[in-house]
Amino acid sequence: IDIAERSGARLQISHLKASGKSNWGKLDGALERLRTGDLSGRPIGADRYPYTAGCTDLDIVLPEWASHGGREVVLARLRNPETRKKIRTELMDHPPGRWDNVMIGSTQFDGFKGKRLTEVAESLDMDEVDALLHLIDSDDLKTGGLFFGMSEKNMWRVLAEPYVSLGSDGSLRAPWGPLSHDHPHPRAYGSHTKFLRAALDGQTVPLAGAIHKMTALPAKQFGLKKRGLLKEGYFADIAIFNPDDLKENTTYANPHQLSDGMRHVIVNGFHILKDGKHTENRGGKFLDHP
Incomplete structure (x- = not known):
């Protein structure tokens, strides 16, 4: 909103959602800010889809420092035993959420499509972090993930806002x-x-x-x-x-x-x-x- 106010640009928020249970309670403040935002008469717009899972590349869960530099650099980090161990330790200590809330999407491993990460880990006889890194590495960062981290109540609240399109x-x-x-x-x-x-x-x-x-x-x-x-x-x-x-x-x-x-x-x-x-x-x- 601040950027739109200063730049004179129209504002369209894609997508208006609070992902991660720790963020669910922040929706009230966000909606209030959007309702009262003053863009000199320019309307604020937003959009949203009617599901509580997001979807993106599975490697989004990697620590920020490990995901920079492009595909080849990231893969090199994953294939270096020392840096892979560091990545594993960080994910074990600070997981992005519950691993059973992660579902495997598009991947070269057909048997894992639509399976929860916990199921994949069991099939591979690995823990969830090792299974995650195995998929990301073996599929050259091409594996997708579905992440169940949104509140259904919040979803319907957002979709009811008059400036939110579907x-x-x-x-x-x-x-x-x-x-x-x-x-x-x-x-x-x-x-x-x-x-x-x-x-x-x-x-x-x-x-x-x-x-x-x-x-x-x-x-x-x-x-x-x-x-x-x-x-x-x-x-x-x-x-x-x-x-x-x-x-x-x-x-x-x-x-x-x-x-x-x-x-x-x-x-x-x-x-x-x-x-x-x-x-x-x-x-x-x-x-x-x-």
């Missing part, structure tokens, strides 16, 4: 072809379905508010012209779903699953999903920021 934080995935070979966070498939279902079930903002957080609000926050509304002269970006059938199918253990209930999706006027089936039309395009 975003998946998920990159391109598909349940078929080369985009199906990794093990992503389920947010890539289920974020919007889960939030709509929650709205329909009275767990969060009403349905109209939930749709606003997926359409007009993010379009406004990112300056996307003629997007986000069903309005004459706007691009025809339309999603039609059956509320009775709407269901999130993706899971942490088996993420590559499409949701139920979406009947039609139209992008830039092109019918992409018709009667629940992909048409193979490609109506999307890169959006230029004004």
Whole structure:
């Protein structure tokens, strides 16, 4: 907020969350600061996904000094017995949280995808820290991790804030072809379905508010012209779903699953999903920021 105030820039916080139980209680102060922040009339925006686990590279847990310098330098540290021992000692003395809150994501070791680190350690007959370092080292820093460290109560509080839009934080995935070979966070498939279902079930903002957080609000926050509304002269970006059938199918253990209930999706006027089936039309395009 201070940087935005001094620079005159718009502010979009990606993503608004309190990760780690010791930080859960800090959300009140953060929300108050966001509500009262004065950016000379410029709105403050934020976004969030409806899950309590984050996802990033597994090596994020390494001590800060051990993660600098790029891939080859970090791997050299891990493969040096002396520095590896130092890293191990620091992780044993100051773990980033409970090891059973760490799940293995994308990795070359197929048998470990979707498994808790504690399960992997047992399979390898190692303790959790040695198993962690083994995965990071053996997979050349390419192993991903899912970290269960957020409060569900806080998650719904954040999503109810009027300036918070719904975003998946998920990159391109598909349940078929080369985009199906990794093990992503389920947010890539289920974020919007889960939030709509929650709205329909009275767990969060009403349905109209939930749709606003997926359409007009993010379009406004990112300056996307003629997007986000069903309005004459706007691009025809339309999603039609059956509320009775709407269901999130993706899971942490088996993420590559499409949701139920979406009947039609139209992008830039092109019918992409018709009667629940992909048409193979490609109506999307890169959006230029004004």
